[in-house]
Amino acid sequence: MKLVVRNGEARRASRPGASRSSGLNGGLPLDSILQGDCIAELSRLPAHSVDLVFADPPYNLQLQGELKRPDDSRVDAVDDAWDKFESFQAYDAFTRAWLLAVRRVLKPTGTLWVIGSYHNIFRVGAMLQDLDFWILNDIVWRKTNPMPNFRGRRFTNAHETLIWAARDPGGKGYTFNYEAMKAANEDVQMRSDWLFPICSGHERLKDDDGHKVHPTQKPEALIARILLASSKPGDVVLDPFLGSGTTAAVAKRLGRHFVGIERDSTYAEAARARIDAVQPLPDAALASAPSAREAPRIAFASLIERGLIAPGTMLTDAKSRYRALVRADGTLSLETAPGLGTVGSIHRAGALAQGLDACNGWTFWHLETGEGLRPIDSLRAVVRSEMAMAAE
Amino acid sequence: MKLVVRNGEARRASRPGASRSSGLNGGLPLDSILQGDCIAELSRLPAHSVDLVFADPPYNLQLQGELKRPDDSRVDAVDDAWDKFESFQAYDAFTRAWLLAVRRVLKPTGTLWVIGSYHNIFRVGAMLQDLDFWILNDIVWRKTNPMPNFRGRRFTNAHETLIWAARDPGGKGYTFNYEAMKAANEDVQMRSDWLFPICSGHERLKDDDGHKVHPTQKPEALIARILLASSKPGDVVLDPFLGSGTTAAVAKRLGRHFVGIERDSTYAEAARARIDAVQPLPDAALASAPSAREAPRIAFASLIERGLIAPGTMLTDAKSRYRALVRADGTLSLETAPGLGTVGSIHRAGALAQGLDACNGWTFWHLETGEGLRPIDSLRAVVRSEMAMAAE
DNA sequence: CCCTATTTTGAATCCTTTG
DNA sequence: ACAAAGGATTCAAAATAGG
Numbered sequence: 001m002k003l004v005v006r007n008g009e010a011r012r013a014s015r016p017g018a019s020r021s022s023g024l025n026g027g028l029p030l031d032s033i034l035q036g037d038c039i040a041e042l043s044r045l046p047a048h049s050v051d052l053v054f055a056d057p058p059y060n061l062q063l064q065g066e067l068k069r070p071d072d073s074r075v076d077a078v079d080d081a082w083d084k085f086e087s088f089q090a091y092d093a094f095t096r097a098w099l100l101a102v103r104r105v106l107k108p109t110g111t112l113w114v115i116g117s118y119h120n121i122f123r124v125g126a127m128l129q130d131l132d133f134w135i136l137n138d139i140v141w142r143k144t145n146p147m148p149n150f151r152g153r154r155f156t157n158a159h160e161t162l163i164w165a166a167r168d169p170g171g172k173g174y175t176f177n178y179e180a181m182k183a184a185n186e187d188v189q190m191r192s193d194w195l196f197p198i199c200s201g202h203e204r205l206k207d208d209d210g211h212k213v214h215p216t217q218k219p220e221a222l223i224a225r226i227l228l229a230s231s232k233p234g235d236v237v238l239d240p241f242l243g244s245g246t247t248a249a250v251a252k253r254l255g256r257h258f259v260g261i262e263r264d265s266t267y268a269e270a271a272r273a274r275i276d277a278v279q280p281l282p283d284a285a286l287a288s289a290p291s292a293r294e295a296p297r298i299a300f301a302s303l304i305e306r307g308l309i310a311p312g313t314m315l316t317d318a319k320s321r322y323r324a325l326v327r328a329d330g331t332l333s334l335e336t337a338p339g340l341g342t343v344g345s346i347h348r349a350g351a352l353a354q355g356l357d358a359c360n361g362w363t364f365w366h367l368e369t370g371e372g373l374r375p376i377d378s379l380r381a382v383v384r385s386e387m388a389m390a391a392e
Numbered sequence: 393m394k395l396v397v398r399n400g401e402a403r404r405a406s407r408p409g410a411s412r413s414s415g416l417n418g419g420l421p422l423d424s425i426l427q428g429d430c431i432a433e434l435s436r437l438p439a440h441s442v443d444l445v446f447a448d449p450p451y452n453l454q455l456q457g458e459l460k461r462p463d464d465s466r467v468d469a470v471d472d473a474w475d476k477f478e479s480f481q482a483y484d485a486f487t488r489a490w491l492l493a494v495r496r497v498l499k500p501t502g503t504l505w506v507i508g509s510y511h512n513i514f515r516v517g518a519m520l521q522d523l524d525f526w527i528l529n530d531i532v533w534r535k536t537n538p539m540p541n542f543r544g545r546r547f548t549n550a551h552e553t554l555i556w557a558a559r560d561p562g563g564k565g566y567t568f569n570y571e572a573m574k575a576a577n578e579d580v581q582m583r584s585d586w587l588f589p590i591c592s593g594h595e596r597l598k599d600d601d602g603h604k605v606h607p608t609q610k611p612e613a614l615i616a617r618i619l620l621a622s623s624k625p626g627d628v629v630l631d632p633f634l635g636s637g638t639t640a641a642v643a644k645r646l647g648r649h650f651v652g653i654e655r656d657s658t659y660a661e662a663a664r665a666r667i668d669a670v671q672p673l674p675d676a677a678l679a680s681a682p683s684a685r686e687a688p689r690i691a692f693a694s695l696i697e698r699g700l701i702a703p704g705t706m707l708t709d710a711k712s713r714y715r716a717l718v719r720a721d722g723t724l725s726l727e728t729a730p731g732l733g734t735v736g737s738i739h740r741a742g743a744l745a746q747g748l749d750a751c752n753g754w755t756f757w758h759l760e761t762g763e764g765l766r767p768i769d770s771l772r773a774v775v776r777s778e779m780a781m782a783a784e
Numbered sequence: 785c786c787c788t789a790t791t792t793t794g795a796a797t798c799c800t801t802t803g
Numbered sequence: 804a805c806a807a808a809g810g811a812t813t814c815a816a817a818a819t820a821g822g
Contacts, residue, residue, distance in 0.1 A: 088521055118530035118555070122517025129480055129514065135797075137547045138510035140532045142585050149581055152570040155529045155621075158583035161553075163510070170456070172799075178544040178812090188814065189541055191550035193534050193585070229547075292811065293800085347810060356464040360810050454797050461793090462812045470795050509795060535794095540813040543798035548814080552795075590794060593817060608795050 025049075025257075028236065033248070033260040033275075035268045038240035041261045042101035050105045050259070051175070051235035053112045054226060054247045056218060057098065058083045059120045060091045069150050078215045082264070088123065095120075095127045098240060103131065105238065109173040111136065112165045113226055115218070121161045128163060134171040136164045137192050141222060144197045164230065174230070180289040181229050190229070196221050205244050205270055213270045214244035223250040231256055233286045245271025252278045255286045296387065298380050300346050300361070301330025306386075308379045315365040318373060322353040324365065332365070346376070417441075420628065423644070425652040425667075427660045430632035433653045434493035442497045442651070443567070443627035445504045446618060446639045448610060449490065450475045451512045452483045461542050470607045474656070480515065487512075487519045490632060495523065497630065501565040503528065504557050505618055507610070513553045525557040528566070532585045533614060537592075556622065566622070572721040573621050575737060576693030582621070588613050588697070597636050597662055605662045606636035613697040615642040620721055623648055625678045637663025644670045646720055647678045677703045677719040692738050692753070692768070693722025700771045707738075707757040710765060714745040716757065724757070738768070 023030055027046040034041040060083060067075040085091040102112060112133060114124050128135065139162040146158040166174050181190035196219050203220060205213040223246050231237060233255040239247035242260035244267060251258035252275055262268040303309045304326070311328040314335075324332040332349035334342040344352065346361025353359075362380055366373040415422055419438040426433040453475055459467040477483040494504060504525060506516050520527065531554040538550040558566050573582035588611050595612060597605040615638050623629060625647040631639035634652035636659060643650035644667055654660040695701045696718070703720040706727075716724040724741035726734040734744060738753025745751075754769040 118517070118527050121530075122514045122521065122555075125510070125514025126518040135510050137549065138513075138553070139547065140534075140551055140585065142532075146583070152581075153568055155531065155556075155573070156581040156583045157529065159532055159585050161530070163514075164547075170797085176545055181547070182544075189544070189548045191538070191548045193532065193551050297801085297809080345809075347808080354464075358460075358464055358810080360812085362810070451795055452797095453795065455795095456797060459796060459798060460812095463791095465792080467796070467798095468793075475795085509797095511795085511797065535815095537794080537815040539794045539796070540815090541796080541798060542813055544812050545798050546796090549796065549798095589816080592794070592815095596794095596817095604794090 025236075029259060030236065030257045031248075031252070031259075033242060033245070033262060033268050033272055035262060035265060037263055038261045039097050039101045042098070042105055042240060045105045045238075045259070047104050048107050049236065050238045051107055051110050052227070052231045052237045052256075053102050053106060053110070054223065054237065054239050055098070055102065055112065055114045056216070056239075056241050056243065056247075057095070057114065057116070057120070057124070058085070058241075059117050059216075060085050067150065075147075075150070076215075080215065091120065092123055092127060095124055096131070099124075099127060099131050099133070102238075102240060103133070103167060106167045108167060109175070110167050111171070111174045111230055112167070113162055113230070114165075115141070115160055115162045117157070117160050121163070125163055128165055132169050133165040133167065134169050136166055136171065136174070136176075138163050140193045142193055142195045144195060145200075146198070162226075175232055175235070177229055177232075177288055177291070178293075179291050183289045184225075184228075194222070194225065199246075205274060207270075214267060217244045218246050220246055220250050223247055224254065227251060227254050227256055232288070233283075242271055243267050245274045248275050249278050252280055255280055255283070295384060298383050299330060300376075302383060303376070303379050304328065304330060306383065308382060309367065309376070313367065315367060315376065316373065317350075317353070317364055318366055318375075320373075324349050324353070332361075417628075417649075421651060422628065422649045423640075423651075425634060425637075425640070425654060425660050425664055427654060427657060429655055430653045431489050431493045434490070434497055434632060437497045437651070439496050440499050441628065442630045443499055443502050444619070444623045444629045444648075445494050445498060445502070446615065446629065446631050447490070447494065447504065447506045448608070448631070448633050448635065448639075449487070449506065449508070449512070449516070450477070450633075451509050451608075452477050453509075453511050459542065467539075467542070468607075472607065483512065484515055484519060487516055488523070491516075491519060491523055491525070494630075494632060495525070495559060498559045500559060501567070502559050503563070503566045503622055504559070505554055505622070506557075507533070507552055507554045509549070509552050513555070517555055520555060520557050524561050525559065526561050526563040527555060527557045528563065528568075529556045529584050530554065531556060534585055534587045536587060536589045538590070554618075567624055567627070569621055569624075569721070572723075576617075576620075576697075576722045586614070586617065591638075597666060599662075606659055609636045610638050612638055612642050613699070615639055616646065616720070617697065619643060619646050619648055625675070634663055635659050637666045640667050641670050644672055647672055647675065673703050673720055674717075676717055676725050695768070695771050696720065696722055701759065701768070705759065707759060707768065708765065709742075709745070709756055710758055710767075712765075714742075716741050716745070724753075 026049060028049045067077060069075060116124055141160045141162060143158050146156055149156050199217045199219040204217060207213055227237060227250060236257045236259065237247060237251040238259040240261045242248060242262040245260060248258040248260045248271060260271065262271060304311060309326060311326055313326040315324045315326060316322060323335040325335060327333055331343055332346055334349055334353055346365055347359055350359030350361045350364040351357060362377040363375050365376050367376055418441060420441045453470055455469050461467060508516055533552045533554060535550050538548055541548050591609045591611040596609055599605055619629060619642060628649045628651065629639060629643040630651040632653045634640060634654040637652060640650040640652045640663060652663060654663060696703060701718060703718055705718040707716050707718060708714060715727040717727060719725055723735055724738055726741055726745055738757055739751055742751030742753045742756040743749060754772060755767050757768050758765040759768055
């Protein structure tokens, strides 16, 4: 029997536009929790319908009896039935099954995130590769406050590993919000090692007796970085092992749709209540950092058509080593190098001038103005802002 | 044909006592490089004779085409034949074969370290588990200066992964120098995430043309931490993929025996010359740190790891009344006071020397430089600024 | 010699759209 | 499908060059 727990808040919070509304979407039950076995539930969903999967599968911890702290108190370890497997073979078969099911529901441009520890992550990673997923990064979550090693027989296990993979070999077309990640990291590229505290305090779900609802609840900050890095507002995020609902709660807050699958009714119920209480961020707070890649393309010729630059104008590079003449059709003619191959696009001409294979002509070529040399890219910016004004 | 390259310096530097002398030891060719295929060479060695294996196998990078930097310069990729495999299956078969061969030569109490990237480490880790090795930790080497992601399509790949495993399930009896690691880490447990620069500068081996001898030479600081953490002086350290000889050079410096296996004659020859030039540290610099639970906080070891101060260096106070020897694990050994309790952190050693209860070792101990005595605190400032740069 | 500016380089699975 | 073209993209540290 399938129980679909719809989230009322998610519906109320939905914004206009088909891509942002909740509910059934081509057979995909948006913004809801499917209670049941993840492989069975995944197989009911339409193929190629999900943008991002985040999976926190059982770690298969294989703990050897109970662990005590130096003061003889007992460590509350993960000993739930769902984390037990008879053998590595059994764990591999389970991993293979859910990965294949995930693969089917993923869009061709979709990506998968999996988190694990050394107990299981090597098996998951190898299986991913065997199934022709394409690893994009492995990410290390460094914990600011890990559990110490009580016996003093190993290094403090202070991290967990995430794998980020595209659905298909050579994966192209996936979402990576490079500029946003860079901006969030002091304007240098975001690295593969992330630092976050473990989930505790108010964020940690507790039952009426004050016991933690789920033994391995992940911090929202970790999931938020994942969604902000590799999905867009309105995307569909699926979590096949929803647990306490962190993925869904963060997805809702960040204006992404979610589909959660959870077998355990206690977890599913706690997740539903948690998600209902989430207030989505306003659109303005979700606007992504401007991406040069996604900006509309402008043909150099259109600058001429708009009168921003006249045919016959001479362009130079920043150090005035090369010169090129602007022609009426939007091509450049190199002044210095005579003969064939001296005419071409701004990019081709820049490459030819320097003897390189490639060149971004927008930033290479400059125009003499009253205030000195300026890159022709500044003219492109003028066109883009004019287009933006006209569109409103 | 087997060529055994014996290292003369290693013989001359050897100390009295069977466990520290070089040469054939029950069939184990100590302190030498075996030139040949690692599986063939391993199978010739006596079983259960090695304490520690460090392995840096081919990563199977599977690079697609050439990559250029934004300035159009070409990235010098690892495209050597030894890194190419036909398929994951072929790589797995190779991995299985060398792991089994390593397993045979390891003592029952021996441990194995393997380093890799996401291209291969998941397969290595899964195979380790399949072969009944027992994973103790996975360790993340965070690079202070990784190569950036030039196309802005992924997170900067800023780390590599190491797996530390015992030979047998439930592994017992292995060496872990807990106290030394803790003392080297500001008196808190050493974590599973380590920060080191990549190998460059003077440490990087270059040929007569100034080209790097080996494309993937590892930093000595990384190997030193491994040997200091998980081996004892006099132990036998084996590297089945010796390459430029980092493992052997560090082992010799730290008073461990080494056995290196390398197929490529150019690499083997470069390694031999490198190892010959290594001066082993004096015994006094190697004795293990005392198990003092309440040792004072120090970060002194990081100066050693970063090469700002060499093990074996003599420190004095500002008026040159007391002297102490710097040891590889970051502790000091007082020269004047014989007997027990003369080894400890820089603070403890300073207090002991003066007969006081406490002492700030950073300002007490000085280093002779060309410009006179300088407090070691001036070196800490260097590390602090580096760490501040690397921290998030 | 020093100080500053520029160039080089490192285990990398590194693009997208149009025709 | 494939080929061609547009045009977007780098951080830390060491080595080298210039003043």
